[in-house]
Amino acid sequence: MSQLPPPDAAFVQVRDLKRVFDVSKPWLNRVLEHAPKQYLKAVDGVSFDIRKGETFALVGESGSGKSTVARMVVGLLPPSGGTVSIAGISMNDVAVAQERQRMRRRIQMIFQDPYASLNPRWRVGRIIAEPIRAFDIIEGEGDITARIGELLTLVGLHPDDAKKFPHEFSGGQRQRIAIARALASNAEFIVCDEPTSALDVSVQAQILNLMRDLQQKFGLTYLFISHNLAVVRHMATRIGVMYLGRLVEVSEGKQLFSAPRHPYTRMLLDAVPDLAMVGKAREGVKGEIPNPINPPSGCTFHPRCPLAFDRCKVENPAVIDGVACHAVNGDRAAAA
Amino acid sequence: MTVPVLSVRDLTVEFVTRRGTLRALDKISFDIARGEVLGVVGESGAGKSVTGSAIIGLIDPPGRIAGGEVVLSGERVDNRPPEAMRRIRGKRIGMIFQDPLTSLNPLYRVGEQLIETIRTHTSLNAAEARKRAIALLDEVGIPAPDRRIDGYPHEFSGGMRQRVVIALALCAEPEFIIADEPTTALDVSVQAQIIALIKRLCSERGTSVMLVTHDMGVIAETADRVAVMYAGRIAEIGPVRDVVKDPLHPYAKGLMGAIPSIEGDADRLVQIPGSMPRLSAIPRGCAFNPRCAQAFARCHVERPELTRVGDRQVACHLYDQPKAEIAA
Numbered sequence: 001m002s003q004l005p006p007p008d009a010a011f012v013q014v015r016d017l018k019r020v021f022d023v024s025k026p027w028l029n030r031v032l033e034h035a036p037k038q039y040l041k042a043v044d045g046v047s048f049d050i051r052k053g054e055t056f057a058l059v060g061e062s063g064s065g066k067s068t069v070a071r072m073v074v075g076l077l078p079p080s081g082g083t084v085s086i087a088g089i090s091m092n093d094v095a096v097a098q099e100r101q102r103m104r105r106r107i108q109m110i111f112q113d114p115y116a117s118l119n120p121r122w123r124v125g126r127i128i129a130e131p132i133r134a135f136d137i138i139e140g141e142g143d144i145t146a147r148i149g150e151l152l153t154l155v156g157l158h159p160d161d162a163k164k165f166p167h168e169f170s171g172g173q174r175q176r177i178a179i180a181r182a183l184a185s186n187a188e189f190i191v192c193d194e195p196t197s198a199l200d201v202s203v204q205a206q207i208l209n210l211m212r213d214l215q216q217k218f219g220l221t222y223l224f225i226s227h228n229l230a231v232v233r234h235m236a237t238r239i240g241v242m243y244l245g246r247l248v249e250v251s252e253g254k255q256l257f258s259a260p261r262h263p264y265t266r267m268l269l270d271a272v273p274d275l276a277m278v279g280k281a282r283e284g285v286k287g288e289i290p291n292p293i294n295p296p297s298g299c300t301f302h303p304r305c306p307l308a309f310d311r312c313k314v315e316n317p318a319v320i321d322g323v324a325c326h327a328v329n330g331d332r333a334a335a336a
Numbered sequence: 337m338t339v340p341v342l343s344v345r346d347l348t349v350e351f352v353t354r355r356g357t358l359r360a361l362d363k364i365s366f367d368i369a370r371g372e373v374l375g376v377v378g379e380s381g382a383g384k385s386v387t388g389s390a391i392i393g394l395i396d397p398p399g400r401i402a403g404g405e406v407v408l409s410g411e412r413v414d415n416r417p418p419e420a421m422r423r424i425r426g427k428r429i430g431m432i433f434q435d436p437l438t439s440l441n442p443l444y445r446v447g448e449q450l451i452e453t454i455r456t457h458t459s460l461n462a463a464e465a466r467k468r469a470i471a472l473l474d475e476v477g478i479p480a481p482d483r484r485i486d487g488y489p490h491e492f493s494g495g496m497r498q499r500v501v502i503a504l505a506l507c508a509e510p511e512f513i514i515a516d517e518p519t520t521a522l523d524v525s526v527q528a529q530i531i532a533l534i535k536r537l538c539s540e541r542g543t544s545v546m547l548v549t550h551d552m553g554v555i556a557e558t559a560d561r562v563a564v565m566y567a568g569r570i571a572e573i574g575p576v577r578d579v580v581k582d583p584l585h586p587y588a589k590g591l592m593g594a595i596p597s598i599e600g601d602a603d604r605l606v607q608i609p610g611s612m613p614r615l616s617a618i619p620r621g622c623a624f625n626p627r628c629a630q631a632f633a634r635c636h637v638e639r640p641e642l643t644r645v646g647d648r649q650v651a652c653h654l655y656d657q658p659k660a661e662i663a664a
Contacts (some may be wrong), residue, residue: 061523170611200379200550200612205594205605212604227524230553234596234605257598271528273553274598275580288493288526 010049011087011221012056012073012189018081019043019068023293040293042068044245045082047319050189055215055222057232057253059268060242061289066225069242070193073223074109086189105135108182112194114174118166124177125162128152131185151180155210172203179210183218191223196231208234229272233257241265244292244300250322261323263305299326339410340367341512341544342391346404347414349383349390351615353398358615360386362568363404365642368512371542373535375559375576377552377591381612382565384548388514390414391546392429393421409511427457430505430543434517436497439504440489446473446500447485450507457508472503476533495526502533509541516548531558552595556580564588567613567623574648584650586628622653630654 024030024037043065050056058066071077073084075091084091089103108131111117118127125148131137138144149159155176166174175195182190195211196204208231214220226232232239236253241262249262260266267286287304290296296303302312307327317324349361361383368374376384389395391406393414406414413424425431433439441449450469454460460468466485473481476499489497498518505513515534519527535558538545547559555562556576563573564585572585583589593606610627613619619626625635634653642649643656 061525172611201552202379202591202594202608203611205596206607208596209604209607228596229524230596230598233598268525269598271525272598273528273531273551273557275552275556275592275595288495289523 011052012050013085015047016082017046020080046247053219054237057224057236057239059232064242065245066242070191070225074191105185106188108187108190110178110192110195128181155180189221193225248324261328262325263307264301341370342368343407348403350402351399364570368544373545373559375555375562376548378565383568388516427508428510430510430513432505432515432518434520436501439501453507476503513545572650585652587624
């Protein structure tokens with residue numbers, strides 16, 4: 001572990017990441033109806049850094065683009081623009097294809113639905129061994145079997161479970177298998193896309209605790225995607241809040257909750273039902289996420305924003321000091 | 337005390353399968369007073385939704401109500417013939433389901449569905465019914481209701497659709513509404529709006545609500561009383577403040593501790609080992625005993641009944657005195 005970069009250095013660098021989806025009607029319809037091509041900007045200029053060993057969380061409501069970012073970071077989806085580099089190796093540059101191939105084994109992903117992410121026709125042992133075999137990490141069947149048993153024990157299952165099929169496990173146990181698979185290639189960076197939102201609360205607590213224990217044990221770095229603010233608060237070192245494909249605020253974990261700055265973050269925090277809120281009144285929330293095909297001009301949050309003024313309708317705010325908002329940054333911008 | 341709007345006594349629901357009879361609900365009893373919101377929480381398989389279905393008589397075969405009674409405003413309803421039950425549903429008991437897209441017919445305009453329901457349950461004519469439908473849409477917070485009434489469900493967003501479903505449930509001014517996971521399919525900001533709406537409507541109309549959800553946060557904010565269910569039985573029932581802040585039953589304790597909070601500062605979440613038992617393998621004695629840290633000999637043999645502790649009732653041997661001790 002001596003060749004690791006200093007803890008402050010960014011392990012994952014995401015710069016101006018963009019993704020546009022073509023949602024046009026079929027060609028014949030476009031010709032007959034004179035309809036133009038339609039594009040959906042799922043991710044629009046997102047930049048952030050993830051330091052080694054930390055948990056960076058992305059939160060946002062459905063359609064905010066958080067899963068699209070996750071898929072681009074691991075390379076499941078090519079970006080339309082911008083760059084992702086992990087440990088200094090660009091994920092899009094053709095010139096470093098060789099190094100990138102070696103890099104791949106250090107990145108793994110855990111998906112939301114443990115029923116869909118495990119092959120139902122494979123035994124658990126084969127599922128977990130897949131990365132080991134794909135990357136030729138261990139030679140020899142005996143050693144691989146031993147490693148599978150070790151991984152299963154690590155995530156709180158029994159080595160004998162390797163002989164079973166996924167359907168013999170509950171949702172929480174399946175998510176443990178998915179975690180074991182992610183660890184099989186000695187991954188350092190794990191992208192977790194809503195890892196607990198399909199689980200019951202008591203099982204969710206088990207999985208979140210397990211993920212934290214593993215992080216401490218192996219120094220893992222997580223990119224944690226969730227719509228649940230309470231879960232994010234529990235897990236994250238730093239948090240990015242997304243709204244309609246843009247990052248509106250990036251903040252240290254606890255600080256986001258004690259001193260939210262962007263009006264959207266404040267609104268979101270106000271909306272979370274919480275055990276501590278018994279019998280308390282709360283401020284009303286206005287409006288819904290607009291259609292991302294035709295997002296509002298300027299700052300996309302302006303129609304719902306209590307602080308919006310003329311400038312917000314025309315100009316897209318830049319991220320200054322972790323917040324993208326004209327109202328919050330007004331003083332700073334004026335002073336500069 | 338006045339007659340409760342809904343009174344459930346020893347309700348038992350069984351599913352007959354090839355592998356034997358499974359008991360999904362095991363002698364549960366509770367009351368809901370007028371204007372009260374009772375939250376029902378539990379994890380998947382605890383029997384929350386079955387409770388709702390049993391009350392409105394919508395248990396599909398092979399399931400059946402094997403015992404107990406459901407009393408609506410002093411009138412027993414669980415033994416009514418299907419035709420009579422059909423008139424009670426919608427008229428006296430309104431329903432809000434999880435997925436607003438499946439509770440609305442996609443081929444009919446929203447207005448047609450509202451007007452049909454209003455005319456089925458009241459004696460209003462078409463024009464009056466339409467006026468009433470518009471008033472209802474306005475009441476649930478749909479902007480420009482006189483134009484939106486002619487829209488199809490797909491033209492509404494998820495939150496707006498759920499508002500339409502709530503309007504549908506209110507059509508016949510029912511005395512009691514069952515809301516089964518009404519906000520689970522919605523985003524947080526929209527969820528907050530729907531919760532506020534349900535709360536406001538209940539206090540304005542004095543309608544009682546049974547709110548079924550797995551989200552304790554929603555219950556904490558909406559309900560007056562809460563019932564925590566586990567493996568087809570009620571583990572603890574009482575005022576929401578007491579149960580959330582200071583749960584008595586070990587399962588309720590574990591459940592509250594397992595929920596990450598945006599206020600709390602717990603470094604680790606409380607972990608309940610294991611998972612909910614299957615209906616085919618409910619343990620002997622207290623169904624929670626294999627997962628309970630405080631289980632003792634009696635928990636393995638004798639099933640605890642609900643016992644009154646202060647304002648609430650708890651089904652746990654830690655809180656009831658063995659009969660021998662009382663006698664002594």
